[in-house]
Amino acid sequence: MTTPLQRWMRCDKGSVAAEVTIAAPFLIMLLVFAGVVVHRGVDARIRLDDAAHQAARAASIERSPAAAVAAAQYTVGSALAAAGVVCRSTEVNTSASDLRPGGTVTVTVSCDVDLGDAHLLGVPARRRLSASAVEPVDTWRSSTGSTP
Template sequence: MAVEIVLLAPVMMAFMMLVVAGGRYVAVRGDIEAASRDAVRAASLERTEAAAAAIAVDTANAALQNVGRCTNAALGGNFASGGTITVTLSCEVSYDGLGLIGLPGSKTVTITSSAPIDQFRRTG
């Protein structure tokens, strides 16, 4: 019995650490997707491209306060009536404390969300 526990304990610990790493990745990816979606929606309601870029950055930063290292939101696309704009966010998922199973220190996750601009809306 003692030999079985000695042999299985490291395998079970490695499996649990892998589950934790997967959970971190899924949680951070979900947070980034939500922040990207919120940022592009807020930007699509603005009248000027400069105001849209500023509100996209502010919205993304507010949503990603506890995520870790993230880049500022990048606004792209066609900011005109009937156009589509996109917001791109990149953040790193930290695997600190999980190096025993061979995972790198972090992984970069990049998410892009798009939203249409109302064709009857006046943009500046």
């Protein structure tokens, strides 16, 4: 003789499959969305590192600290635009005080990356990323005061 609980358990067969069929697409979409958010953050960081390296190289080629700062600013703007990175605000700090043969130039780039569409996952709408690069100045180049 079967109890009412046993009869109910037999009638409930297949309900887990139906629940998984309904819930699985939502879980998969959530995982894909999280993957996209992580990818955007990593991609922006890589592009920012590249822009900092390009800017440091451009600054190390210049002959004066003022020209080095201007070259770094311009290079960061064009590198980020070419890479498709959209920053709400960009800050470029160039240390060109050691701009002499054998010296170094340091460029630090900070960028507020917009992640507004990821707000549903609890990710902040903006994230501040920064990258720094140091580039040596060619030892054998002519000094600042002489003509090339």
